[in-house]
Amino acid sequence: MKSEHPKPVLLADYRPPEYLIDTVDLDIALDPIKTRVVSKLSIRRNPQSKITGKTPLKLDGELLELESISLNGKKLRRPAYTVSETGLTIPAPPKEPFTLEVTTFVNPEANTALQGIYLSRGVYCSQCEAQGFRRITYFLDRPDVLARYTVRLEADIAMAPVLLANGNPIARGTLAGRKRHYAVWHDPHPKPSYLFAIVGGDLALLASMFTTRSGRKVDLGIYVEHGKEARAHWAMDSLKRAMRWDETRFGREYDLDVFNIVAVSDFNMGAMENKGLNIFNDRLILASPETATDANYESIESVVAHEYFHNWTGNRITCRDWFQLCLKEGLTVYRDQEFSAESRSRTVQRITDVRQLRALQFPEDQGPLAHPVRPESYIEINNFYTPTVYEKGAEVVRMIETILGREKFRAGMDLYFDRHDGQAVTIEDFVACFADASGVDFTEFMRWYTQSGTPELVCDLTFDRRRKAAELTVHQTLKPSPGKAKKQPQFVPLAMALLGENGKEMDIAVEEGKEIRPGVLAVTHHTTKFRFGNVTSRPIPSLLRNFSAPVNVTIALSDDDLAFMMHHDSDLFNRWQASNKYASRSILAHLDAKRPKTLIASKASKFAAALEHALHDSTLDDAYKAELLKLPAVADVAREKAVRVDHAAIFEAHRAFSCAVAEKLADTLDEVYAHTSNGVKFSPNAKSAGRRALRNAALTLMTMRGTGDDYARLEAHYRQASNMTDAAHALVLIAGVDSPARDDVLQDFFERWKDDHLVIDMWFAAQAQSPRTETLDEVKALCAHPLFKITTPNKVRALIGAFAMANPLQFNRADGAGYDFLAEKVLEIDALNPQVAARMLGAFRSYRSLEPKRKGRAKSALKRAAMATRLSRDCREIVSRMLE
Ligand code: PHE
Numbered sequence: 001m002k003s004e005h006p007k008p009v010l011l012a013d014y015r016p017p018e019y020l021i022d023t024v025d026l027d028i029a030l031d032p033i034k035t036r037v038v039s040k041l042s043i044r045r046n047p048q049s050k051i052t053g054k055t056p057l058k059l060d061g062e063l064l065e066l067e068s069i070s071l072n073g074k075k076l077r078r079p080a081y082t083v084s085e086t087g088l089t090i091p092a093p094p095k096e097p098f099t100l101e102v103t104t105f106v107n108p109e110a111n112t113a114l115q116g117i118y119l120s121r122g123v124y125c126s127q128c129e130a131q132g133f134r135r136i137t138y139f140l141d142r143p144d145v146l147a148r149y150t151v152r153l154e155a156d157i158a159m160a161p162v163l164l165a166n167g168n169p170i171a172r173g174t175l176a177g178r179k180r181h182y183a184v185w186h187d188p189h190p191k192p193s194y195l196f197a198i199v200g201g202d203l204a205l206l207a208s209m210f211t212t213r214s215g216r217k218v219d220l221g222i223y224v225e226h227g228k229e230a231r232a233h234w235a236m237d238s239l240k241r242a243m244r245w246d247e248t249r250f251g252r253e254y255d256l257d258v259f260n261i262v263a264v265s266d267f268n269m270g271a272m273e274n275k276g277l278n279i280f281n282d283r284l285i286l287a288s289p290e291t292a293t294d295a296n297y298e299s300i301e302s303v304v305a306h307e308y309f310h311n312w313t314g315n316r317i318t319c320r321d322w323f324q325l326c327l328k329e330g331l332t333v334y335r336d337q338e339f340s341a342e343s344r345s346r347t348v349q350r351i352t353d354v355r356q357l358r359a360l361q362f363p364e365d366q367g368p369l370a371h372p373v374r375p376e377s378y379i380e381i382n383n384f385y386t387p388t389v390y391e392k393g394a395e396v397v398r399m400i401e402t403i404l405g406r407e408k409f410r411a412g413m414d415l416y417f418d419r420h421d422g423q424a425v426t427i428e429d430f431v432a433c434f435a436d437a438s439g440v441d442f443t444e445f446m447r448w449y450t451q452s453g454t455p456e457l458v459c460d461l462t463f464d465r466r467r468k469a470a471e472l473t474v475h476q477t478l479k480p481s482p483g484k485a486k487k488q489p490q491f492v493p494l495a496m497a498l499l500g501e502n503g504k505e506m507d508i509a510v511e512e513g514k515e516i517r518p519g520v521l522a523v524t525h526h527t528t529k530f531r532f533g534n535v536t537s538r539p540i541p542s543l544l545r546n547f548s549a550p551v552n553v554t555i556a557l558s559d560d561d562l563a564f565m566m567h568h569d570s571d572l573f574n575r576w577q578a579s580n581k582y583a584s585r586s587i588l589a590h591l592d593a594k595r596p597k598t599l600i601a602s603k604a605s606k607f608a609a610a611l612e613h614a615l616h617d618s619t620l621d622d623a624y625k626a627e628l629l630k631l632p633a634v635a636d637v638a639r640e641k642a643v644r645v646d647h648a649a650i651f652e653a654h655r656a657f658s659c660a661v662a663e664k665l666a667d668t669l670d671e672v673y674a675h676t677s678n679g680v681k682f683s684p685n686a687k688s689a690g691r692r693a694l695r696n697a698a699l700t701l702m703t704m705r706g707t708g709d710d711y712a713r714l715e716a717h718y719r720q721a722s723n724m725t726d727a728a729h730a731l732v733l734i735a736g737v738d739s740p741a742r743d744d745v746l747q748d749f750f751e752r753w754k755d756d757h758l759v760i761d762m763w764f765a766a767q768a769q770s771p772r773t774e775t776l777d778e779v780k781a782l783c784a785h786p787l788f789k790i791t792t793p794n795k796v797r798a799l800i801g802a803f804a805m806a807n808p809l810q811f812n813r814a815d816g817a818g819y820d821f822l823a824e825k826v827l828e829i830d831a832l833n834p835q836v837a838a839r840m841l842g843a844f845r846s847y848r849s850l851e852p853k854r855k856g857r858a859k860s861a862l863k864r865a866a867m868a869t870r871l872s873r874d875c876r877e878i879v880s881r882m883l884e
C-alpha cells in the first residue's frame with residue numbers, strides 16, 4: 001500500500017540506537033474510536049553510539065493522529081519537529097537528557113490489522129510484537145531500547161471494568177461522574193516496546209496463587225469471556241506446572257507479584273508473551289471435555305508454557321534486533337518441547353515435533369521462501385515468524401544439548417542467564433555461553449544459523465565379515481537456496497547404533513572418525529568416513545536416532561530391514577521412523593508400478609504383519625501405538641516424492657495402500673477398537689488421551705475401506721461420543737466421505753455448537769478439509785455463511801486456511817481453481833489484515849515441486865496477485881520471493 005519497492009532491512013546495517021529512553025509514562029484514555037495516548041518519555045544520548053553534534057531524534061510512528069508535542073515542558077512547533085507516514089523527527093534535540101511529551105489519538109474500532117490497540121468482541125487489547133507499539137505512540141520501536149513503564153489506563157466502567165497492563169498494579173479509582181475509572185500499573189523491569197500490553201474489558205476472572213521456590217507469592221489470573229471461567233482451569237493448571245518446571249529444570253523463578261493471561265477472540269497469532277500480561281488467542285486457553293479435543297488440550301499446555309518461559313528467554317534477556325528472533329523463539333520452543341516431553345511421553349512428543357518440522361519447516365527450507373534460522377535481510381519482519389525460526393531454531397538448540405550433554409548444556413544456560421540478564425543480545429552471545437561453559441568450539445556449528453536448506457546425508461554402510469568391521473560413509477549435500485548458492489558442510493551430530501542379528505545394539509568400537517559422545521558421531525565434511533570394529537554379524541544401521549539433527553538421511557534398507565527395525569530398534573523414535581518410511585515408500589512404489597494391485601497387496605501384507613506385531617507389544621503405550629497406526633499423510637508422501645507432484649495420483653495410491661492395510665489388519669483393528677472403548681470418566685492426561693488417540697487411529701484406518709459397516713461404525717462413533725476428541729475426529733472423517741449420514745451429522749454438529757464461536761470453527765474446518773470434489777464450491781458458499789467473518793483470523797484459518805493447508809487434494813485441483821480461490825481471498829484479506837493474508841500465501845510455498853500443469857496454474861495465480869494494485873508490503877514480499 002505504501003511504497004512499491006520497499007528497501008530491505010539488513011543485519012549488516014545494524015547500529016546501536018543513538019538515543020535511549022529510560023522511562024515511559026503513558027496515560028491512555030480508552031475510547032472505541034478516539035483513544036487518547038499521552039506519552040512522556042525521558043530521553044538521553046546513548047553513550048555507546050558515535051553521536052555527533054547534531055543528531056536528529058527519529059521516533060517511529062504509524063497511523064497516529066498527532067495532537068501536540070512538547071519538549072521539557074515547552075510546546076514545540078514546526079520546524080522544531082516534522083512528521084511523516086513512518087514517524088516523527090526532531091532535527092536538533094538538546095544534548096542533555098530531556099523529556100518529551102506527545103499526545104496522539106488512535107482508532108481501535110477501525111483497526112482490522114490487529115496491531116497496536118484494537119477491539120476484540122468489545123474488549124480493548126493490544127498487540128505490539130514486532131512493530132505494533134509505533135501504532136500506539138511515537139517511540140524508538142526497536143528491541144534494544146529498554147525502558148521502565150508506568151501506565152495509567154482510563155475507560156468507561158460499564159465497557160471496561162477490568163483494566164490491565166504490564167507489571168504490578170499500584171493504584172485505581174473512579175472519576176468524577178462515576179462513569180469512568182482508571183488503573184495505574186508499574187513494571188519495574190526495563191523492557192523493549194514490543195512487550196508492552198494493555199487490556200480493558202468486561203471479563204470474567206479465574207484467580208489462583210503460586211508461591212515461587214524462594215517464597216514470592218504470585219497472584220495468577222486468567223481473564224476470559226463471562227460464563228467461560230470453567231474452561232480456563234486446564235490453562236491455569238498448565239501455567240502452574242510450567243512455573244514449577246522452569247524452577248527445577250532451569251533454575252528460573254518468576255519476578256513480579258502478578259501474572260495475568262487474557263484470552264481474546266481476534267488475534268493474528270497464537271499468543272503473546274507481554275511482560276506479566278500474556279495475551280492469548282482464546283482457542284489456546286479455553287477447554288472442556290465437551291468443547292476441546294485432546295490436541296487442543298495439548299496445545300494449550302504447550303503454548304501457556306511457551307509464553308510463560310519467554311519471561312526469561314525473551315523478556316529478561318531479549319533480542320538485540322529482529323534478525324535475532326530465533327534467540328528467543330527457537331530457544332523457547334525447545335524449552336516448551338522439553339516441558340511437554342516431561343509432562344507426557346518423550347518419544348511421542350518427539351514424533352509429534354518431528355512430524356511438524358517435516359510437514360512445515362522442510363518444505364519451507366526447500367522452496368522459494370527458504371531463509372536461514374537467522375535471516376540476514378527482510379522487508380517485513382512479520383513474514384519471519386516462520387517454522388524455520390521457531391521449529392528449526394529449536395532443533396539447533398537441541399543439537400547443542402546433544403553435543404554437550406544435559407549437564408554442560410545446563411551450565412551454558414546458567415551462564416547465559418547470569419551474563420546477559422537485562423540485556424538485548426545476539427545469537428553469537430548465546431552460543432558463546434555454551435562454548436565458554438564447556439570449552440567446546442562452536443565456530444563451525446554457527447553455520448546452522450547462517451545457511452538455509454535441509455542438509456541431505458546420503459549414507460552407505462559396508463560390512464567385512466572376515467575382519468568383523470563395518471564402514472559408514474556419509475556424503476553431505478547442501479542444495480542451493482535463494483541467496484545462497486554455495487554452502488559449507490554443516491556440523492551434524494549423528495546419533496546411531498548398529499543392530500545385530502538378534503535385534504540388539506552391537507557393542508561396537510569406533511576405530512576411525514570422531515565420536516562426540518558414545519553413540520553420537522560427528523559428521524563434519526562433505527564426505528565423512530567412520531570405521532567400526534567388533535561387528536560380529538551383518539549390521540542393520542539405525543541412523544539419526546531420536547532425530548538428532550534436522551536433516552534427511554538416506555541409506556539402502558530393504559523392506560525386511562525396515563520390518564526388522566519396526567520389531568527391534570531400541571530407539572523408539574527410529575522404530576516409528578522405520579514404519580513411516582515403509583508405508584510412504586510402499587505408496588510411492590504404487591505410483592509407478594506396472595501392476596499396482598499385486599504390488600500393493602504384497603507390500604501391505606508384510607507391512608501389516610509388522611504393525612500387528614507392534615500393536616500386540618504390551619511394553620508400548622497406546623499413544624505410541626497410535627503414532628504407528630497413523631500412516632503418513634498424503635502431504636507427507638507428496639513431500640517424499642519431491643518432484644512432479646501430482647496430488648490426485650498420490651491420493652489414490654495412499655487410499656489403495658491404506659485400504660489394503662486395513663483389510664489385512666481387520667481383526668486386530670476390531671480388537672483395538674473394542675479394547676479402547678470409553679466408559680471411564682474423561683481426563684485430559686496423557687494416558688487417557690493416548691487411549692483415545694489409538695482408538696481414533698484405528699477408526700480412521702477402518703474407515704478407509706469404506707464399506708457400509710465401516711460407515712455405520714463411524715456414524716455410531718460420532719453419535720456416542722462423550723467428548724469432543726471423539727466427536728471431532730468422527731466429524732472430520734464423515735465430512736470427508738459420501739456416507740449417507742454425512743449431511744445429518746454436519747447439521748447435528750452445527751445446531752449443537754452454532755453459539756460457540758470456537759467450537760464452530762471445527763465445523764468449518766471439517767468441511768474445508770474434505771477430499772470430496774464438491775469441497776471448493778462448499779468452501780466458497782461457506783464464505784458467505786453468517787457465522788463466517790473475514791476479519792476474524794480464527795475464522796479465516798478454519799475455513800480458508802484449512803482448505804489451502806490441510807486439503808492437498810482439493811487445493812491442488814488439476815484445473816487450478818483452488819489456487820485461484822486462494823489468491824482471490826488473500827487479496828480480500830490483505831486489504832484488512834496484511835499479516836494474516838501473507839501467512840495464507842504460504843500455502844504456495846512448494847508450488848515449484850508440482851507437476852508442470854499444476855505448477856503453471858499456481859504460478860499464474862501468484863502472478864495475478866502480484867499485479868494487484870494495492871498489495872501490502874507483507875504480501876508483496878512473499879509473492880516476489882515466490883516468483884523470483
Ligand atoms: N512472540 C509470540 C510467540 O510466543 C508470537 C507472536 C508474534 C505473537 C507476533 C504476536 C505477534 O511465539
Ligand code: ZN
Nearest residue numbers: 306310329332
Ligand atoms: Zn514465542
